[in-house]
Amino acid sequence: MMGPAHSLSGAAAWFAVGAVAAGLDHPMPWPTLVVGALISAGAALAPDLDHHAATISRSFGPLSRLACKVIDAIAHATYNATRGKRDPRRSGGHRTLTHTAIWAALVGAGCSAAAVYGGRWAVLAILFVHMVLAVEGLLWRQARVSSDVLVWLLGATSAWVLADVLDDPGNGKEWLFTEHGQHYMWIGLPIVLGAIVHCIGDSITVSGCPILWPIPIRRKRWYPVGPPKFMRFRAGSWVEYKVLTPAFFLVGGASALGALGVFS
Numbered sequence: 033m034m035g036p037a038h039s040l041s042g043a044a045a046w047f048a049v050g051a052v053a054a055g056l057d058h059p060m061p062w063p064t065l066v067v068g069a070l071i072s073a074g075a076a077l078a079p080d081l082d083h084h085a086a087t088i089s090r091s092f093g094p095l096s097r098l099a100c101k102v103i104d105a106i107a108h109a110t111y112n113a114t115r116g117k118r119d120p121r122r123s124g125g126h127r128t129l130t131h132t133a134i135w136a137a138l139v140g141a142g143c144s145a146a147a148v149y150g151g152r153w154a155v156l157a158i159l160f161v162h163m164v165l166a167v168e169g170l171l172w173r174q175a176r177v178s179s180d181v182l183v184w185l186l187g188a189t190s191a192w193v194l195a196d197v198l199d200d201p202g203n204g205k206e207w208l209f210t211e212h213g214q215h216y217m218w219i220g221l222p223i224v225l226g227a228i229v230h231c232i233g234d235s236i237t238v239s240g241c242p243i244l245w246p247i248p249i250r251r252k253r254w255y256p257v258g259p260p261k262f263m264r265f266r267a268g269s270w271v272e273y274k275v276l277t278p279a280f281f282l283v284g285g286a287s288a289l290g291a292l293g294v295f296s
């Protein structure tokens with residue numbers, strides 16, 4: 033899928049988590065619901081950091097271009113080192129390491145740890161990166177024509193404001209993890225979720241996605257998981273814009289209302 037569909041599905045998935053959490057008696061305060069959805073929308077672009085033409089690789093200027101080169105090299109090396117007998121040779125790392133459940137879990141855990149031990153600046157940094165990505169993903173066309181600096185400013189100010197909102201008692205920094213010293217531990221969850229949703233989105237396109245690496249499937253360690261071929265579509269095709277995008281809006285909207293307790 034393309035950026036906007038990835039981001040929308042990420043946000044919708046977090047709203048769905050919010051609805052489930054409300055049903056399980058852990059309702060999210062609205063700032064957790066909103067900020068989590070934005071983080072997940074941003075995180076749903078992150079796995080494509082292994083591709084130089086992807087939104088995320090261009091979003092932070094030379095910094096993300098460098099990160100993209102490094103990630104691509106690490107992914108390619110990991111692919112070669114763990115390749116099964118039937119995995120084909122590859123010339124680059126796109127859609128390998130960063131498109132696995134293990135990667136999603138590692139990045140999420142890393143961000144949770146950073147938020148818990150790194151204090152306010154770590155939270156701000158995580159928010160900034162994901163707000164910029166959320167703007168790039170959700171406001172695709174608008175972000176494309178405006179300058180990078182403008183998007184960074186928007187990301188920085190919204191990160192600052194949202195951190196202040198979350199910081200107020202009862203507003204969400206202590207959601208789910210209530211013990212002392214666990215503030216913002218939940219921040220890794222929308223990051224894991226966004227990455228997983230990205231992989232699922234890629235897996236329903238023609239090429240599939242090696243989510244389950246390194247579990248061997250049919251003698252491949254990088255088996256491209258996905259539904260039967262007739263259920264797959266090309267990234268950027270009409271299915272994405274005419275079917276999936278409206279569906280994400282519907283599911284996301286209904287879930288958000290459920291998460292806020294409108295139906296109960």
Ligand SMILES: [Zn+2]
Nearest residue numbers: 079080131234
């Ligand atoms: Zn991808």
